[in-house]
Amino acid sequence: MAIELEPEYYLDNFRQLTDFVTVRYSDLLDLDEARFLSDFAVLSRDAQKLYVRMLTRKGDVFRRSKLQYAEITDIDEAARELARMDFIDTNPSLSLDTILKLFSKPEITAAVGDESLNRLRRDELEQSLLADATRIPELIACVASLDELFLLCRAQVFDTLKLLFFGNLRQDMTEFVLKDLGLYTFAEYSLDDESRFFHHRDQVNAHLHYYGVLDQFTDDDLQDASRLTELIAQLPVAPQEDRVLRRRVERVKLKFARQLERLGDLDLALAWYRECQTPPSRERQSRILIQQSEIEAGLALCETILETPRNEEELVFAQSFGARTARKHKHPWRKIKAYKPPEYSLVLPNQGQRVEMAVQNYFNESVATDSAGDNTCYYVENTLINSVFGLSIWEMMFASVPGAFFNPFQIMPSDFYERDFVECRKPLYEQWQTRVSSSDELSRCVLQNYERYYGQLNPLVFWGNIEPELLKTACHLIPITDWQHLFQRIFTDIKHNRSGLPDLILFHPDGLNPEFDSPLVTDRSYQLVEVKGPGDKLQKNQLRWMTYFAEHDIPHSVLNVTWDESP
Structure with a gap:
């Protein structure tokens, strides 16, 4: 109603x-x-x-x-x-x-x-x-x-x-x-005086000044390098302790510097990029240096990124761009062998279903032997692993941390996607590690939080795609060491690593149907399966996840489906 x-x-x-x-x-x-x-x-x-x-x-x-x-x-x-x-x-x-x-x-x-x-x-x-x-x-x-x-x-x-x-x-x-309309149910978190963000009037004025500069900006300014330079110079200098203003100012500097780059003012763009720590500042610096024939400097910056990547996209850039540039200019470069995940093919009748649903039905009918007769294959894509992760870190995510929450209408803390998210919550992170130290502990934590916080907004939790029985099964049949590896990769770059996960999860604690011939790992209790229909290929973020799976012995495969169009 x-x-x-x-x-x-x-x-x-x-x-x-x-x-x-x-x-x-x-x-x-x-x-x-x-x-x-x-x-x-x-x-x-x-x-x-x-x-x-x-x-x-x-x-x-x-x-x-x-x-x-x-x-x-x-x-x-x-x-x-x-x-x-x-x-x-x-x-x-x-x-x-x-x-x-x-x-x-x-x-x-x-x-x-x-x-x-x-x-x-x-x-x-x-x-x-x-x-x-x-x-x-x-x-x-x-x-x-x-x-x-x-x-x-x-x-x-x-x-x-x-x-x-x-x-x-x-x-x-x-x-x-x-x-008021009931469209959103926000999580509950403290907004006490100790956690308030603004502490002095100069800080308030600096943020108002920042928005005042943005108000001056028009689309016409994008074609005027001198105007962009003038606006950048007007941005407030963010004090070290004001992490929010520093991020906001850097985002504007990066946007304007990128436009200066497009306008051909490479030296000035490079100078502004060097004032920023936020990606893609180092990527753009490297590209400009190579464009200016500073090959050694550009490749050295790629090497630095490889040693200390700030997020997943930056790492991928350094690997691919560094390799291409080194090859073109005949410079030595570290070789990274591309991973090829296990693949197999399957021909299914075309009944008008989405390919993932057709494979799910096929697995539930043909592959796993479940004595209870329950479904053993679920279409989960990015929902299951993220939801278990999000439910397990709920208390850490919505903890009272200075500058994390400004008002009652936030779906996540302001620094959730920042590199120092964990560092700012180190004691809570250590408590969380205890919660995920065993399958029983993880299951207890996840199911309790599912019941306690059901329906509240959390960017990692997909309430409509998960249910307690699936969560319980996943927590117990996926070994805790696998969960820990999955969590750690998401933690390294929450914004980008929450996507690219496989379509299906197949549980088979009692083993596989012996008549089923495929490269599925038979001695594990579950599989992660990426389904590809005709003409579909692995995306780069999906391949990065599978490379990580291989490094940590997490069972996975790619299933290529073709349709049987015969009458």
């Missing part, structure tokens, strides 16, 4: 935000922000509703006739109250350009008394009226007289409030609505 929001849901949500900021960050508010909160608190409920309605709409100038809200008893009285308290200006001095955007073309032409203007396109109409500077005051008066105009005031304070609540200016009040 659809959930209906209360008529005043938006005001309740806004007050939840302001209450949160007041309790958590009152010591960091400047005089204007503190006065905004105190003034807003004494407004009548109608005035509060009208202000929040305007505040959360696009733009800052509104026509009175367009403000129609059934839940506000007297909009005109609410507007007068807002004007008295300096929340809106009911007699604003506005440019003609701003006013014109508020009215339709027929309204404008009727106001100025020139029906011939109707023949013009909208942009031509505005250009025509703006062209005669001597008539602009008269035109402003004519068009503005069509409706009462309200200019929203003190709206800049909202940016600070949103920053303090969300930790960014990307999220907005729709987060509340999604939760």
Whole structure:
């Protein structure tokens, strides 16, 4: 059944935000922000509703006739109250350009008394009226007289409030609505004073300054190297302890440096890349150095990446690009033999199923011998291993760590995909290692967390694809050493290594059907099987996983399916 929001849901949500900021960050508010909160608190409920309605709409100038809200008893009285308290200006001095955007073309032409203007396109109409500077005051008066105009005031304070609540200016009040509608159930985590992110006003100002620089950016700037350089130079210098701002600033620097590279300003792009630690900074440096014929330096950087990769993509780049470059320029390079996983072929009747489902049915009917007659093959792809991992690290993921959680609407900590995620939770990581030290411990932890947190958002847990019986079977039939290897690889680069896992898992604790002839490993209790239909090939991330499987004796294979089209 659809959930209906209360008529005043938006005001309740806004007050939840302001209450949160007041309790958590009152010591960091400047005089204007503190006065905004105190003034807003004494407004009548109608005035509060009208202000929040305007505040959360696009733009800052509104026509009175367009403000129609059934839940506000007297909009005109609410507007007068807002004007008295300096929340809106009911007699604003506005440019003609701003006013014109508020009215339709027929309204404008009727106001100025020139029906011939109707023949013009909208942009031509505005250009025509703006062209005669001597008539602009008269035109402003004519068009503005069509409706009462309200200019929203003190709206800049909202940016600070949103920053303090969300930790960014990307999220907005729709987060509340999604939760109110029951679309999202967020995990529970502490938002106590010890774990708050902002600690001093300079830090708040630095983040506001960062977003202010982004607001200046336009698509036209992408073609102007000097403008990009100017914007980069305006970015705040992030202190070492503010890991969030450092990541944000680096992402912008990397984006702009990449554009400088495209524009041909390689030296400047290289200089900006060298100021960044985040991938792909070293990859881009290496590419530029090779392009500038600095072969030794470019290959040396690839070697450094191979020794200390910062994520999976960077490692793959260094392996492939380094090898190609060394071969082209006749430089020595380490040889890495490509792994070829065990493969076999299968012909199945084409019954209109997805190929993975057809193979799953085939395995359940033909391959494994299960005395209970239960399914022994499951289509899991990236869902099972990630879900077991995500359930096992739940307490570590949602632990109270400074700067990890800003507000109640996060599906993961802010540093979840960062290299120092584990380092910042070392005691918790050591406790987690104890939890996964045996199959019984892992099973107990995973099943308890499944029941305790069912339905709560976690980027690794796929509630719709897992059930307790499958989790229990997987925890007991996959040896704990295999689980530990799987977990460790995901930990090295959670963002990239959570994908590329095989399609199917086949359990066969009682052995395989002896009539089944394939390269499946017969002395193990399970198999991971990647299914490929006609014309399909292994992706690079899938092959990397299988290479890792081979290194750690994790049973796996590739099954190539062709369809039997005979009648």
